[in-house]
Amino acid sequence: MTASLPRHRRALVIPAGMAMATALAFLPNTAATAAPADAAPAAVSADASSLSYVVNVKGGHATSAYVKKAIAKAGGTVVTSYDKIGVIVVHSSNADFAKTIRTVRGVQSAGATRNAPLPSAVTADMGAPKALSAAEIARAESAAAAGQDPLQGLQWDLPAIKADKAHEKSLGSSKVTVAVIDTGVDDTHPDIAPNFDRAASVNCVTGKPDTSDGAWRPGAQESPHGTHVAGEIAAAKNGVGMTGVAPGVKVSGIKVSNPDGYFYTEAVVCGFMWAAEHGVDVTNNSYYTDPWYFNCKNDPDQTALLEAVTRATRYAERKGAVNVAAAGNENYDLAADEITDPVSPNDGTPSDRVIDPTECFDIPTQLPGVVTVAATGAKGLKSSFSNYGRGVIDIAAPGGDSTRYQTPEPPATSGLILGTLPGGSWGYMAGTSMASPHVAGVAALIKSTHPKASPALVKAMLYAQADATACTDPYDIDGDGKVDAVCEGPKNRNGFYGWGTADALDAVTR
Numbered sequence: 001m002t003a004s005l006p007r008h009r010r011a012l013v014i015p016a017g018m019a020m021a022t023a024l025a026f027l028p029n030t031a032a033t034a035a036p037a038d039a040a041p042a043a044v045s046a047d048a049s050s051l052s053y054v055v056n057v058k059g060g061h062a063t064s065a066y067v068k069k070a071i072a073k074a075g076g077t078v079v080t081s082y083d084k085i086g087v088i089v090v091h092s093s094n095a096d097f098a099k100t101i102r103t104v105r106g107v108q109s110a111g112a113t114r115n116a117p118l119p120s121a122v123t124a125d126m127g128a129p130k131a132l133s134a135a136e137i138a139r140a141e142s143a144a145a146a147g148q149d150p151l152q153g154l155q156w157d158l159p160a161i162k163a164d165k166a167h168e169k170s171l172g173s174s175k176v177t178v179a180v181i182d183t184g185v186d187d188t189h190p191d192i193a194p195n196f197d198r199a200a201s202v203n204c205v206t207g208k209p210d211t212s213d214g215a216w217r218p219g220a221q222e223s224p225h226g227t228h229v230a231g232e233i234a235a236a237k238n239g240v241g242m243t244g245v246a247p248g249v250k251v252s253g254i255k256v257s258n259p260d261g262y263f264y265t266e267a268v269v270c271g272f273m274w275a276a277e278h279g280v281d282v283t284n285n286s287y288y289t290d291p292w293y294f295n296c297k298n299d300p301d302q303t304a305l306l307e308a309v310t311r312a313t314r315y316a317e318r319k320g321a322v323n324v325a326a327a328g329n330e331n332y333d334l335a336a337d338e339i340t341d342p343v344s345p346n347d348g349t350p351s352d353r354v355i356d357p358t359e360c361f362d363i364p365t366q367l368p369g370v371v372t373v374a375a376t377g378a379k380g381l382k383s384s385f386s387n388y389g390r391g392v393i394d395i396a397a398p399g400g401d402s403t404r405y406q407t408p409e410p411p412a413t414s415g416l417i418l419g420t421l422p423g424g425s426w427g428y429m430a431g432t433s434m435a436s437p438h439v440a441g442v443a444a445l446i447k448s449t450h451p452k453a454s455p456a457l458v459k460a461m462l463y464a465q466a467d468a469t470a471c472t473d474p475y476d477i478d479g480d481g482k483v484d485a486v487c488e489g490p491k492n493r494n495g496f497y498g499w500g501t502a503d504a505l506d507a508v509t510r
Helices: 065-073 097-102 134-143 225-234 265-277 300-318 432-449 455-465 504-509
Strands: 051-057 076-082 087-092 107-112 177-182 250-255 282-285 322-326 339-341 353-355 371-376 395-398 417-421 425-429
Touching: 051 065, 051 076, 051 097, 051 265, 051 300, 065 076, 065 087, 076 265, 087 097, 087 265, 087 300, 097 107, 097 300, 107 300, 177 225, 177 265, 177 432, 225 250, 225 417, 225 425, 225 432, 250 265, 265 282, 265 300, 282 432, 300 322, 322 432, 322 455, 371 432, 395 432, 432 455, 432 504, 455 504
Parallel strands: 177 250, 177 282, 282 322, 322 371, 371 395
Antiparallel strands: 051 087, 051 107, 076 087, 339 353, 417 425
16 A cells, blocks of 8 residues: 555545555655865855755764754754764765765765755644544543543543553553653643653753753644544543553653654654653654665665664664564555555655665664554554555554454444644554554563563563464455455464564563
């Protein structure tokens, strides 16, 4: 399935009568051109448009004076430098900046993080989630079972991973924090406020941390995506609204998408570095890094973006964080010989390009060490839109699907996933964006049960405890007699479900 020019990465809004899930995602970048490093200082015209760049040097040391001087000579201004991983964020209006700086001694790679000038010129936004009406809330509250939060009956996804049973044993530890690296989190929501970790929250949109109060919140016109994700993970079990997968853990907001909804490399690097330095145990990443859906090693810009985010995710894991990411919503086989990417660069002029998924990567989803999550629907089958691929997908969890395709058991009425929305409301969304936070919540429960477990051990337990789920064969999700995707591999390690479906009960009892 292909996507139209998107606004949101890993979330879908699937109207009840929709015949086919639509994909919302973004993709790869173009190479810059330049002059030799020993040329005269770059002439930067006053009306030129600035772009943002990452410059990668050897990590562990302060940026050398030589490199700093070369950046300035090439017409660049350093925004910030992450010396521990050797990533420098630079703004420049010199069209040849990247090519010029790549020739400088000590620079390992460099590339433009975007095609649109600063700030992004795009203003369209994704469709709104389906918010619960007052009547729907009242019906759910009247039907709520004893001991459940009022809207829990609408959450078919909790019993799907045995989270309801897990909560009888443990809600998770308040000493564990899950960072939602996303569009921002409304920490004033009554289901989020009790568990919000302000100290681990920040705005990273420019690539440099902004710690001003409330900077992590989405603006009035910005996407509710991050708030929805945060509620799925840690909505408090407090007699209000819904219940999260791990309702006793803390959740923080690390805002990395700009007002137009783009997740650029400098912001994503900042997000992982902030999480690493602020005691975060799990990060949830329900997006892909714009503007390229797949970043290819043979492109000088894209390889620099790939290197920068790789360094940041590895650093976060070394500092104790388990990084969990959504697999994407295009029904791509990520283990195929080739994939046609029609939407990159999503902030420029996209065109169909054929990529090799062994050389071009969705970041952070396909980076080493990152837990890659596919989505399932209310019947436990791969969601119609979910990407898949043997050896790529690590685990599966509820992400929702068209209710027509996978109808939940009553009292739930929608095949989508219920979550929190800014302003104190609740609503439905679907996508691998919604599957990833379920796994992040289970990882938080494992960390709560085993507080001294390393990220590697938490991941090992996450996979070992998953419920092995056999391939769906044939997979004809819309019942039209045509196979919609092909699953390969055995029951305990296949392309649709990875090691299996996440298990929250095992997370608190084993």
